Amino acid sequence: xxxxxxxxxxxxxxxxxxxxxxxxxxxxxxxxxxxxxxxxxxxxxxxxxxxxxxxxxxxxxxxxxxxxxxxxxxxxxxxxxxxxxxxxxxxxxxxxxxxxxxxxxxxxxxxxxxxxxxxxxxxxxxxxxxxxxxxxxxxxxxxxxxxxxxxxxxxxxxxxxxxxxxxxx
Numbered sequence: 001x002x003x004x005x006x007x008x009x010x011x012x013x014x015x016x017x018x019x020x021x022x023x024x025x026x027x028x029x030x031x032x033x034x035x036x037x038x039x040x041x042x043x044x045x046x047x048x049x050x051x052x053x054x055x056x057x058x059x060x061x062x063x064x065x066x067x068x069x070x071x072x073x074x075x076x077x078x079x080x081x082x083x084x085x086x087x088x089x090x091x092x093x094x095x096x097x098x099x100x101x102x103x104x105x106x107x108x109x110x111x112x113x114x115x116x117x118x119x120x121x122x123x124x125x126x127x128x129x130x131x132x133x134x135x136x137x138x139x140x141x142x143x144x145x146x147x148x149x150x151x152x153x154x155x156x157x158x159x160x161x162x163x164x165x166x167x168x169x
Contacts, residue, residue: 002103002110004066007053012039014055014062022096027133050074054115056094056107063103064094066111071126080153081162087124088116108143112165123167128160137161 007015016039018024025033034042043053050073056064072078072086090111094104116122127145129136145163152159 001059002107003057004054004111004115005057006045007043007055007065009040009044011055011062012036012043015039015043015065018065018093018095023099024093024096027093027130027136052115054111056092056103056111058098058103058107062095063098064092064107066090066092066107068111068116077153081126081128081151083126085124086121087126087164088119088122089126089128090116091127104139105142108139112143117167125165126162127164128162130156130158131161132158133161137163 013036016034016036019034019039041047045053051067051069053067054065055062056066068088068090070086071081071083071089090108092104092108092111094107112125116125125145126148127140128151129140131137131150140163143165145165148162148164150159151162
């Protein structure tokens, strides 16, 4: 059974391992190693109050990470997306050793319903994987997301394949 818990300092070693290996490093870390100190700074409960960071738990075992935020709270990013509303955003990864088991789709669907859309002000969710990350795009499609547009973000190596999910679909 998939559940979510806020990231705590007990999760930093696991996040360090996951973020510095395999597909997680390639797609989520964008091929940049991250230090243990940076993990604590970036993922602590107090590091960025606008973003909520969660561990994905499957049958009492941590299997990945997911976070959510309001896109408008990050004005530079919001500007490049060219949106006229205030959708939620989220980012997710399943650790390499748990990939290919359908956990991503299950976690996304449950997170959307239990966490993101539990806020009555949220009507739409946006996700922007790199356009060459076909596995992520397929996973988001299975979770109900539809292609919106391609967006170039300065300092990112590829365009984002922006996808959306509306609350009433």
